[in-house]
Structure formats: C-alpha cells, structure tokens
Amino acid sequence: MPELPEVETVARDLQRWVAGATIADAEVRWERTIRHPQPAERFAAELRGATISRVGRRAKSVLLHLADGRVMTVALRMTGALIVAAPGTPDDRYARVVFRLADGRELRYRDVRKFGRIGLWERGGVPRPRRRGGARRGVAEAREPYRVGDVFARHGPEPLAHSFSAARLAARLKGRSARLKTLLLDQTFIAGVGNIYADEALWRARLHPLRAADTLTQEEVRRLHRAVRAVLRQGIANRGASFADYVGADGEPGDNAERLAVYRRTGQPCLRCGRPISRIVVGQRSTHFCPHCQALPDEPGPA
Numbered sequence: 656m657p658e659l660p661e662v663e664t665v666a667r668d669l670q671r672w673v674a675g676a677t678i679a680d681a682e683v684r685w686e687r688t689i690r691h692p693q694p695a696e697r698f699a700a701e702l703r704g705a706t707i708s709r710v711g712r713r714a715k716s717v718l719l720h721l722a723d724g725r726v727m728t729v730a731l732r733m734t735g736a737l738i739v740a741a742p743g744t745p746d747d748r749y750a751r752v753v754f755r756l757a758d759g760r761e762l763r764y765r766d767v768r769k770f771g772r773i774g775l776w777e778r779g780g781v782p783r784p785r786r787r788g789g790a791r792r793g794v795a796e797a798r799e800p801y802r803v804g805d806v807f808a809r810h811g812p813e814p815l816a817h818s819f820s821a822a823r824l825a826a827r828l829k830g831r832s833a834r835l836k837t838l839l840l841d842q843t844f845i846a847g848v849g850n851i852y853a854d855e856a857l858w859r860a861r862l863h864p865l866r867a868a869d870t871l872t873q874e875e876v877r878r879l880h881r882a883v884r885a886v887l888r889q890g891i892a893n894r895g896a897s898f899a900d901y902v903g904a905d906g907e908p909g910d911n912a913e914r915l916a917v918y919r920r921t922g923q924p925c926l927r928c929g930r931p932i933s934r935i936v937v938g939q940r941s942t943h944f945c946p947h948c949q950a951l952p953d954e955p956g957p958a
C-alpha cells in the first residue's frame with residue numbers, strides 16, 4: 656500500500672510530466688472510483704478542458720492543482736497507481752479512469768482492487784478546524800460547501816514539513832497512552848506514515864512498537880523525530896517500496912523494498928546487532944522489530 660514516499664514519488668513524476676498539460680477528456684470506467692462530484696458524467700464534464708498547473712501531495716493523496724484553482728485529489732489506497740502512457744500504449748484493463756491529454760498522451764488511473772478514490776474540489780476550505788470549539792463551529796462548517804481543505808481537515812501534520820519539529824512531535828505525544836506503532840499509523844496524529852515506514856522508523860529510533868507514547872524521554876522523542884523523517888526521505892530517494900502493485904508514474908516499481916531494515920525481514924539478522932527480527936501483530940497489523948535493539952524499558956536491552 657503506497658505510503659508517503661510512494662505517493663510523493665508519483666506526485667514528483669507527474670509534476671515533471673503533466674504539469675502544464677490540458678485534460679481533453681476524462682473517461683470513467685469504474686464509477687465508484689469517483690468520490691466527488693457525482694455522478695461520474697458530471698466529474699468528467701467538469702474536467703474537460705482543464706489545465707494541470709502543478710502536482711503535489713498531502714498525506715497519502717496526490718493533488719493535481721488545476722489552473723483555475725480547483726484541485727483533483729487521488730487517494731491511491733491499496734493498489735491505485737497513476738501512470739502516464741505515451742500515445743499508442745496498449746490499453747490497460749485495470750485502468751478505472753483515463754484522462755486523455757490534449758497532447759495525445761493518457762494519464763491512467765490504474766487500480767486492481769478498486770479501493771482508490773478521486774475527487775474534484777473547489778479551492779479553499781478549512782485546513783484544520785480548531786479555532787473555535789463547540790457545536791456552533793460544526794453547524795457553521797456543515798453549511799459551507801465542501802472544499803479541498805476539508806478533505807484533509809482531520810489529517811495530522813506532514814512529517815517532512817519544516818514546521819514538524821521535535822518539539823511539535825513531543826507536544827503531540829504528550830498525554831497519549833497509545834502504543835507507538837498504533838499512533839504512527841493514525842493519520843490524525845501524523846499524515847502519510849503506514850505500516851512499512853512505521854516499523855522502519857521505530858527500528859531506527861530503537862523504540863519498541865508497544866511503548867506507550869507518553870513514556871518517551873526527550874532524547875527518545877528526538878530520535879523518533881529524526882528516524883521518521885530519515886526513513887521517509889530514504890523512501891523518496893529510492894522511489895518508494897514496491898511489494899505488490901505500487902509503481903511510479905513511469906509504471907516502474909521503486910527500489911526501496913530491498914533497502915528496508917526490518918519490514919518483512921522476520922527471522923533475518925538485525926542490521927545493527929545481528930539477532931533475528933521478530934514479528935508481532937499490533938492492532939491487526941504485522942509489526943517487525945528487533946527485540947534486542949528495541950527492548951521495552953523494563954526488559955534487558957543493550958547496555
């Protein structure tokens with residue numbers, strides 16, 4: 656499942672290849688892929704003639720900013736991919752939406768399992784509705800038209816943003832008794848981290864996945880902060896990790912899967928201490944860690 660580095664790779668590819676392109680036509684082959692506006696014919700009609708000005712990312716969604724200010728959000732979910740196809744490229748039976756570009760290329764939304772969703776939104780909206788509390792705010796929001804900012808209103812901060820400091824992470828961890836692994840996967844806590852990069856970050860920070868968040872020392876918070884950012888940056892540098900369907904917008908898998916330290920390395924030697932990597936299940940998710948390097952505080956660990 657694509658996480659921040661995989662989605663960022665797709666967004667950067669698309670920025671290079673389709674920024675400035677005009678969408679001549681959109682063909683929706685699987686209607687449930689379209690989240691907004693509905694029906695799918697309206698989505699297609701509203702996109703016709705639109706120019707893509709810039710491509711970015713928020714959380715695990717690709718954002719195609721249109722020249723008129725509207726934004727198309729693409730949540731890849733399990734098996735979604737956005738692939739740029741040169742004219743004459745054979746059709747893809749898993750293409751759920753095909754955006755025909757005015758220059759003859761196609762931007763194909765491919766999705767084997769069909770969990771991904773695409774929306775087209777007006778600009779603006781509430782990035783984080785936290786200014787005024789109480790029910791009044793909720794009522795006021797309900798009256799407003801739903802805009803792109805509202806799509807991400809409940810998402811946590813971007814871990815690679817300059818504003819995401821160790822102090823900010825410490826403030827967010829304070830008073831949270833949840834386990835670290837659970838919290839890292841919580842998109843309202845931090846955006847974009849999924850199972851792969853949560854395991855990798857905890858290994859790098861030498862923190863047990865079951866540690867309660869509010870028991871971390873300042874030094875451990877700093878380590879976690881550095882580790883989260885480092886594993887995400889490494890993922891981006893290697894064009895993401897491909898285990899199943901993930902590919903970049905060039906249709907090619909990324910190189911990061913072979914470079915992971917713990918994820919899916921159960922029984923193999925820890926790259927730091929040589930002892931075997933363990934697998935446990937936390938909140939129904941496979942969790943990989945080194946029981947020696949990532950010991951719980953009351954258990955024997957490295958001196």
Ligand SMILES: [Zn+2]
Pocket residue numbers: 925926927928929930945946947948949
């Ligand atoms: Zn180890």
